[in-house]
Amino acid sequence: MDKSWMHSDRRSKAYEFGVEAFLNFAVENLLTTTHIRCPCVKCVNLKLFGVGIIRDHVYFNGIDQSYKNWTFHGEPWEATTNASRNVEEDDGHSRYSFVFEEIDMDDNDFGDFGSDPYEFANVIGDGDQPVYPGCRKYTKLSALVKLYNLKAKHGMSDVCFTELLILQGDLLPEGNTIPTSMYEAKKTLCALGLSYEKMHVCPNDCILYRKEYEDSTNCPTCGISRWKEGKDSILKEGVPANVVWYFPPIPRFKRMFQSHETAKSLTWHAARKSIDGQMSHPADSPSWKLLDDKWPEFGNEPRNLRLTLSSDGFNPHSSLSSRYSCWPVILVTYNLPPWLCMKRKFMMLTLLISGPKQPGNDIDVYLEPLIDDLKPLWVGIRGVYDAYNGEYFTLRAALMWTINDFPAYGNLSGCVVKGYKACPICGDDTPSHRLKNGHKICYIGHRKWLPINHPYRRQRAAFNGKPEYGIPPEPLTGEEVLHMVENGDRVCWKKKSIFFDLEYWKYLPVRHALDVMHIDKNVCDSIIGTLLEIPEKNKDGIAARLDLLNMGVKTDLQPEYGERRTRLPPGPWNLSRAEKREVCNSFYGMKVPEGYSSNIKNLVSLQDSRLLGLKSHDCHTLMQQLLPVAIRSVLEKPARYAITRLCFFFNAICAKTVDVSKLDKLEEDVVVTLCLLEKYFPPSFFDIMVHLVVHLVREVRLCGPVYFRWMYPFERYMKVLKGYVQNRTRPEGCIAERYIAEEAVEFCTQHLSDVSTVGVPSSQKMGVSKPLSGCTVSVVDQDLLNQAHLYVLENTEEVLPYIEQHMIHIKTAYPKFRKRTKWLQDKHNSTFIQWLRFKVQSELEEDKHGVSENLRWLAAGPNMAVPLYRSYLIKVASAKDKNPILSNMGFYGVIQEIWDLDYQKFTIPVFREYNDVIGDEVLGDVIIDCEPFTRGMPNVDTFDELVGELGGQNIRDGCEDIWIE
Template identity: 95%
Template structure:
């Protein structure tokens, strides 16, 4: 054994001795079932499982102490509980960062007082939490993963589960776990010494940002970085219990492309894990071994995909798989870039390749672009050929990273949501989400296709001819009534009825899982009797594709057919929908089958479990609900604003008009104004302005008069 054997318990021998003492000390005199340490661990597990706030946990500890007999050892605050639990290794490292995202103050910069890159003064803890230059501080909390990986093997059940993938019987031609994928097998074949040890860990990383203060401060963000372990069986590896928070990046702005600076400590630990951590105890086999680990890919939404990978995710080269050969076209009137040209993925003799009028007015003879390998990408960014790349990603510091076939996974959750929003918004003509309009019709005219759909200008209004994607007013109502009347099993989805607005025939407030439910099952049912048949057929095919690709078990023999079908589906959408419909999210659909073929089932690589975990984090690090009303001082990132008298009166008037007791006085005041100014009785706007400017003062006088009258008669409402 070496020095790492006792790394879980900290470097302080007194802390280790105290922990041994807490492990032997009963929770109260005479108790044989729980010790102080085991009781605290159980309670803290409840806190983590149910997302309990620190204030709630402190109150629970106080209640437990009151319920137990005198002389009990239960701590009375969260602070005391943390002091005990920190001996288990549940600690973290707090690091300062340059506000301009230049460096972390660690290693050679740990004692620096200024940033060596930009020269800004380092933030010091204490009363002054703002730099002299007025830039808010940035702080990073790092939770080292190595001690926690060691503790996973110290649990008999968890250690057994971590070798589940090697003991199970896989079915040929079926993928139900990343262990069945070519990406997993590539690590086994290229590094046999790594693959021959089933206890070596395969990891995935996810990161996304959220605002911990909700709407109270829009100038603040938290970026958690989370690791998951794929060695575990499918029913465990994506559960919150085994999601490992490694970094929490906190500051007034998002890290953006400079997120590599904050990932440095994690990358250092991943390098150590690839080289091997000796002396890790396996409780299941009762032996010590050398633990190694490899990061297989990252899981992010598309903007974060660009930040972590270093690739461009906007403009003409927005597709990270197609790169320079991204099929893009600038719309002259819509002033946006559309991504059409999916016919190049069709077989060379497919009839769609020769059709012109239905597509972009030209035949298609091109071939689909070949995705770049990691070695090719690394060569490009190191040689300065960065047309499609913004930087060299820090993940290339990992020895094996350039050999992985998929380094950053496309998130099916966000792709499905954006595609669903585009379809629903276009069919129901929802403002802000509708891909149709005058500009879209003029772009069709400029491309020389579907000229019969160009706008018809009249004296009073411009008329848009009925397109294949348009629904009549009656058909929109029929679709909305279909959604309004749908009933699904308990827990299947949110109540679809609450998302339907029958007054204006819209769907409002769709969340990611609502869009998932619509695309998987409900949308084909709602449009089955409306819309022109070709457009309806194309949408239904797309829904069936998402249903098939999200299956928990993938039949490898059917993937080629599935890929051919989705290309035909996208070509059908190009025939019957305007070019403005094809944003980058619609284009990315063509690459989803490739990633399933290389990485395995989708549900191991989408953001749903991480979004749920970040909701728990938001409730933990955000503003407690008891403080949201009546905040006495500004939160971090907030500024104090002086409200002028007019704005204060406007807010006061708004509150009065929404108070039931004041409604009779509003009617009396309007009658008073009409009586006092008979010449303006029919001028509604003038009367309303006069009412708004005089009502508050009139109400004060009116209420005071009533109170004086009641006092004179010896009556008081109070």
């Protein structure tokens, strides 16, 4: 049908005939004259009218020219329709009209934008309404979005935000349209947000009341009522006993592609240039490429989404004594670049499982609606509009793996994570041993991962008293796991995971990722707790020594019984009181860059010689770099070296870019490291977390860098969700409402140029300098000022050509000194400042625009009155004189003064150092090298030569005995 009339003048005959043809076409196809969607530019198919009103609207307002495919008026949908409109946006209606332009919407689609399409149309109208009469900068909608953006960014309470709105309304001229309460603001924003569903759940987690159970009032499995029981034991009909909040992901994925910038970012992985042999993104990993190779039609479309899922419980209440636990289920899209994909904006909340108890192994019941949406996403969702390419396409998505802590790993995968078969990768071949006195399972036997001819395999006394002839277990494939659970093999498996309902799930090499964050923390806690003998974290004790006696190993460490008390000989891991104080003092005095970690000083208890209150990131920084420094001069070499190797391993495995060629060597080295730990530490040290370290390299090889698969971003996001809770009696409702409101704000901020998004926080600005204390102004010695000024000039890129010219000038003026480097440098230092001043002045006289303003003020020199500071922030690192707490400075020395040189238009801070040598401190006999793990890591023969062949001798000299009364 000819549609060229849509672009004609509304006064022309072509437009008149076109309107009549369009209305006749709509009436013939819709068989009605009273309920037809109006396609004018104001109604944009959101409102229903009769033919007469529509005719008037189309004449007076004009027809929406982007409405190419008349799907609302009987024309079939065309999947390959391309957008031909101009995508430039202006302030007002067109900024938001892309939501419904050229998108195939039926009545159900309007639900994606809120519960009422007319409310949505009213909000779109707010995009044209000024915030007060005569205002040109802000509309009602843009002002509200900016205000709510501030609320979300700074965590304002609803009461505070309401009072701010009232004050704002009073400050603005009469007739302003600022909402007067949080309720009104939320009502406006939620019309732009996407909906959620509340589903009733059996209190015993048996079923969701959906599909065939939607009208049931009692659970068909356990028979318990659907409704909540009151205090008087009377059922409150209509009030559900348990609820799960579901946020459908499909409309949210559609909305991602409706943003021009986001749609472009979603194909970043295909447009980037990858480096052979290196992995810096999951797109470089074999798991990603398996989907491309096994399903080419999926891999050939770069817009198809690769997802990961994470779930964990958190306490929404401020009281730590509360055991309330609600569980969010979060999706993340890996198509995005690294600086976006794990950010708050792209954390998609899909499920919110109500507390107070965690779902445990019944979490599959709650995941049913999500799996039901992931199935059609794998087949394909037709008619998704791509705003970047201006076309429709069929969207597909695949879930690559899940990310959880270890208990939740078991809940989602269905595997056992406790007992003899606790390792989900080793399965039936998990190397485990029960400690009778410790009443727990230890996981020793890592020698089976060594090469067959490795000398450690033949050593007996240093390990479990036996030679090792075993081979490492092969990880089970998804098909093998599915076969086992379907055939009732429940030794290692508690259930068939609901994820196997996804047809591609069984083919994935890694279906559930080990969380390096929690492994790192638990291993660090074990090491610190054992070294400093922290109660509840110490892996040593009378029970651990008795287990050595039962196993018949490490006889020199077994308890010695006296008449009144029992003596525990000190082991390689035991520290004397003085050594504990030395370790704690080392931590107490550590200086780290600002933002690198929390203040380590606050974690140290010098009185008790302990580290207290270590969080996950504190443990991460300790294991990465700080622990090897703190123990550099304590412990015997074997134990110290084993711990240092383990720290280097975590440092290497957490790299942002993975060198594939080094992974085999890295895996060999970590196996040797675990064997060294077995050699010098008690079996009780080896819980399941220490054992899982042996599998981390495998997952890096298959999935890419660790920082895409650890829990840090999800834990931070759960902190955000916890901040949403204002009503402690209805935490899930608060989270749901605040989430969809923030979704609406994020949706709008993409189209407001002067609003920063909350979900992608701006990083700290590098290079911004500012003082951290007050100053004293002093007129300094001219020679010292010249030294500081010369240092600034020689470190300014714009001055470097002048330095070369000056050196040529000196060599020309003094030819007999051309080869005397020191003389030339001294002459340059003494004359360059004055020479540069005259040189720049002469260039300014010739051409005023030939010299930059910065160079002009630099050549003029600084003010002789210099502000002196005690602390200063330089490039996001804090420097203080003599006693810095935070440091990231490009020099080594002790700061005497901090000068802020004033060049009229700008200031430049410089540090004046002491020239005296401050002692000659010996740091210890181990050189700490934090380069890649394999560098400086001797093989086992070199190591034995280094520490001496100790055989079965483990006892330490010079350490206090441990006495048990």
